[in-house]
Amino acid sequence: MIGAASLMLALTSAAGAQAIFNPKDWPEGKLGPGAKAWSVERDKLPPFTPPRTQDGQPDLQGRWGGTWSGDDIELIPEFLDVTTPPWESWVADPADGKLPYKDWALAERNAHREGLGREVWSTDPSKHLYYDPQAFCMKSVPRYSQRGYELVQTKDTVIMMLNWGHIYRVIPLDNRPRPAGDVRLWMGTARGHFEGDTLVIETTNLNGKMWLDSAGNFIGPNAKVTERIRLVAPNFLDYSATIDDPETFTRPFTLRAPQRRQRAADAKDPYAAESWEHACHEGNREHEQQILQLGFKWYLPPAAPAK
């Protein structure tokens, strides 16, 4: 499980970035900075117009460090372990930082959480329901964005390449027709466009098999995810994902996080700006079989109750 500690590492290694929103400098005893703290810091930034690519698009290219937590995205109220210190919610809207689940879905989320067997790190298979699906080296939208990625723009596509698990997205900007609705993909199908300086990406055709975090928060397979990405300072992206999933939630909600530019190559280590192979599944087979032996089931999205 990768939590806040590794994300702090990712952030603090971003030498040369503007000295804002650095969790390392966050006051002792305060919750780690999440959506609310980022919104406050972002609003203090002077107005910024991003440079343009040769095709006239806002230039968002570069290697971006992931930020938002891999653990509970709502709130980590207390110290769980070294990877999960107390942390503010990454939910920017609603303002209380809680996901606006329908009753059935909240019960489902709570069952996911209980079934992790985390309270006592149970080895008793009867206590186990699902393991975090990310443990199988998969990702989805928007959870991919908690990891760092390289963003590349061409005239008609935006490409995102994660080092983690060699996950990538190719996002057409020409609003081409999507595959039929019953085509279900881990990463969905994405269509992008620019609204002023903001890259807007709409994703559907998801399969609902990935959680939002490792604490059982989830969205349904019919969710539409609208991401907005804007360069708000030379080295910071403001990232948000609005999830529209009326089967699961009482209203749309929005996750928000900064993404910090990773350092460029330096003379000491000319390889620092390269992305080297992260073969995930290949070294994970023993772990996968342990999860199976511990009685965890394969997570399939729960059916929303009939209206």
Added chain:
Amino acid sequence: MMTTPASRHRGTEAQRNFLYLCVSASLCLVIVLPAAAHAQAPANMPPYTPPKLANGQPDIQGIWQVLDTAAWDLQDHGATLGVPAGRGVVVGNEIPYKPEALAKKKENAAQRATLDPESKCYLSGVPRITFMPFPFQIVQQNDKVNVLYEYNHTIRQIYMNGNPHPEGHIDWWMGDSRGHWEGNTLVVDSVDFGEETWFDRAGNYHSDELHVVERYTPISPYHMRYDVTIEDPKVFTRPWSLSAILYRRIDANVELLEYECYAYQLEDQFTKK
């Protein structure tokens, strides 16, 4: 020098592979440029110059895919259930195994169901990933060429930033790839492979001393020639070559989708229990 039937028809093209250095009218040196031999187009293809990107590099971006049967067997092969017959992509059709290595190749083929790394959904290695029957997309940057493969969401990042291969040996599934342009040909030099990948479903394999040089040469707006040289002194008696054609996918609305091999396999395993 490769001798393929195609090259015999390309006399005028072949002449471009010679550099004439004339010191005086009576003293000319003719230098053969061996690298240019790879740039020959198949018969009936007129010479082609690809468009250039703003940075001056030949533009080979787009979605590509092979149409051969090398995923099943790099060499000439007949059909069996589920396996289409096909002409191979090995130049001369012979893979020069050392005797003990040939025995291992045959054992691999016999026990393919359990031994083939593809059966465990592992990353395919190089050049096997090119021959998988799935599309892949090339995205160029100033200092690297990215190749995104639909199969197992594989990424290859071919660095052209002046860095040599890092100090090794490193066991990587897809190796360490460094590229450069020779005219309109993208030349990719890859080392740092592990021993666990194969070349195809017929059990052809390599060791960790594998050294692969790939040449991607556009020969029309819709075709690239894909020439590969394989070296591995642990397994082969000499270097050998592959030559194939990559086809541009121009289908309406074509885009990379997904083939998440290990996710399907794990779901199958977990839900059958």
